[in-house]
Amino acid sequence: MGRTPCCEKNGLKKGPWTPEEDQKLVDYIHKHGYGNWRTLPKNAGLQRCGKSCRLRWTNYLRPDIKRGRFSFEEEETIIHLHSILGNKWSAIASRLPGRTDNEIKNYWNTHIRKRLLRMGIDPVTHNPRLDLLDLSSLYGSISHMQHPLHHLNPELLKLATSLFSQNSLLNNNNLNRQQNQFISDDDVSLPYPQAQFLEYSNNNNVVDSSSYPSNLHHDELISSSSSDYWQANNNVGIASTSSPYYYVNDQLPPSYYYSNNNYYSHHANLVDPPMSETSTFHSNNNSSNFVSVSTPSSSPKPLNSSYVNGNNSSTEDERESYVSTNNTVFRFEIPDMLLDVNAFV
DNA sequence: AAGCCCCGCAACCGCACGTAG
DNA sequence: GCTACGTGCGGTTGCGGGGCT
Numbered sequence: 001m002g003r004t005p006c007c008e009k010n011g012l013k014k015g016p017w018t019p020e021e022d023q024k025l026v027d028y029i030h031k032h033g034y035g036n037w038r039t040l041p042k043n044a045g046l047q048r049c050g051k052s053c054r055l056r057w058t059n060y061l062r063p064d065i066k067r068g069r070f071s072f073e074e075e076e077t078i079i080h081l082h083s084i085l086g087n088k089w090s091a092i093a094s095r096l097p098g099r100t101d102n103e104i105k106n107y108w109n110t111h112i113r114k115r116l117l118r119m120g121i122d123p124v125t126h127n128p129r130l131d132l133l134d135l136s137s138l139y140g141s142i143s144h145m146q147h148p149l150h151h152l153n154p155e156l157l158k159l160a161t162s163l164f165s166q167n168s169l170l171n172n173n174n175l176n177r178q179q180n181q182f183i184s185d186d187d188v189s190l191p192y193p194q195a196q197f198l199e200y201s202n203n204n205n206v207v208d209s210s211s212y213p214s215n216l217h218h219d220e221l222i223s224s225s226s227s228d229y230w231q232a233n234n235n236v237g238i239a240s241t242s243s244p245y246y247y248v249n250d251q252l253p254p255s256y257y258y259s260n261n262n263y264y265s266h267h268a269n270l271v272d273p274p275m276s277e278t279s280t281f282h283s284n285n286n287s288s289n290f291v292s293v294s295t296p297s298s299s300p301k302p303l304n305s306s307y308v309n310g311n312n313s314s315t316e317d318e319r320e321s322y323v324s325t326n327n328t329v330f331r332f333e334i335p336d337m338l339l340d341v342n343a344f345v
Numbered sequence: 346a347a348g349c350c351c352c353g354c355a356a357c358c359g360c361a362c363g364t365a366g
Numbered sequence: 367g368c369t370a371c372g373t374g375c376g377g378t379t380g381c382g383g384g385g386c387t
């Protein structure tokens with residue numbers, strides 16, 4: 001025996017609400033409160049089903065609803081919570097005062113999701129879409145160096161190891177074997193093999209793993225809840241098993257960092273200048289000794305570096321170019337000469 | 346100016362879950 | 367345990383506005 005529908009469709013209005021209907025609903029709720037949505041429309045003189053009334057009230061008419069554009073902080077919160085909770089819009093909404101699950105869901109689907117896709121990030125897993133990375137070309141360039149270990153910065157080896165460890169290329173036995181030979185002389189495993197951390201400091205120096213807060217251990221990071229915060233060495237960070245990040249300027253949303261008078265997204269394909277579609281390693285003109293690895297950007301929009309921290313002067317397009325996610329970022333300090341892989345061929 | 350297309354968002358739909366009788 | 371009810375939730379739809387040709 002199936003349950004009866006929430007309302008009889010016959011004679012009940014559907015579609016957009018009129019101001020008169022809104023007023024009736026608001027007046028009734030102000031006078032009698034809400035609850036028992038099935039009988040409410042009849043008592044309020046509305047030709048609507050209770051469900052429709054409830055939706056209208058909770059998503060639009062409720063007095064505590066905050067309307068208008070989402071702030072950067074709200075966006076960051078949504079992205080972060082989504083990386084933890086998935087499509088639990090009501091749970092996410094409960095942490096964003098004044099925002100409804102419907103509003104957040106719409107905003108996700110129309111803005112954030114598309115943005116992540118453009119950035120080469122899987123909006124479901126919040127991981128870079130490594131299937132888009134042409135790691136084989138990178139590896140091919142490195143692997144036929146005569147003495148690669150003598151020339152490569154250990155950080156670069158770490159980077160390559162990390163990337164290969166995540167990439168489906170590892171399923172290729174031949175590549176896997178080569179890689180094992182390649183790194184066998186040194187233990188270059190990342191300190192956090194399952195969770196890569198953005199590492200940088202306020203003065204543009206890369207923060208070594210050893211400078212993580214001394215009382216913060218790997219196991220704690222990996223097992224901590226994703227909303228665990230720690231503060232040490234004047235840095236503020238957030239530990240997240242699904243989308244770890246480590247940021248240092250508590251005035252910035254966690255997806256931004258500051259370097260050489262420019263703000264950067266965690267994702268290197270958002271930095272200025274735009275990345276090439278084909279190369280994997282890019283030198284950053286603005287910070288001469290940084291290398292960023294990104295998934296290819298599919299954004300057709302030009303990028304600029306004039307983003308002003310968090311104010312409302314930027315256009316929506318500008319915002320879209322800069323808003324990032326709390327995802328993994330690879331950022332390593334590598335001498336310029338090492339950037340030219342061909343120099344070792 | 347008209348037609349078309351795209352996109353954002355409000356609203357709807359169907360299912361799940363908790364609870365009372 | 368079964369049924370009906372009330373409500374919550376996530377996915378989807380479709381309207382309307384704006385931009386483009």
